[in-house]
Amino acid sequence: MLSVQVFKNKWLYLSVAIALVGYGLWRVVDNFLYLEQRIIHRESIGSFSTLYITESSAGATTSNVYKYYLYPGKSSEENFLKEVRNGYEPFLMTTASDVKFSIEENAIHLKVAGDIFKFNNVAGHTFIYLDASPF
Structure with a gap:
């Protein structure tokens, strides 16, 4: 009778251990997939939005990626x-570190010389104008 009770506990311990290892692996993989970003510039656009520019690096063999965000102005x-x-x-x-931008009322004017990976000019209350060239 005692061996049967230990056998049941062994399966319980094994299933809990597998669940904990799976959760730990999920958290480690999630952290590796996220590229750490740091804010390099912040500027208010009108009373509704804030322009955030972040820089992220994927490693020593790749160039930095600069991401431009519009976020509500009242948030931290x-x-x-x-x-x-x-x-x-x-x-x-973009990978261009020297993007020139100007802000006029509720509009952002960007001038990019370099690679652009993504651009979307639908931003709600703010108009975004892009002038881009490959060099």
Whole structure:
């Protein structure tokens, strides 16, 4: 009778151990897939939005990626970074570190010389104008 009780506990311990190892592997893989981003510039656009420019690096053999976000103006940087981690999408992704931009009322004018990976000019209350060239 005692061997049967130990046998049942062994399966319970084994299933809990497998669940814990699976959860640990999921958290490690999730952290490796996320590229750490740091805010390099923040500027208010009108009373509704804030322009955030972040820089992220995927490693020593790749160039830095600069991402441009529009985020509600009343939120903090901590909330912004949490939303980025949860999948908040940038409107511009580029490897060009010297993007020239100007802000006039509720419009952003961007001049990019280099590679653009993503651009979306639908941003609600803010108009986005892009002038791009490959060199």
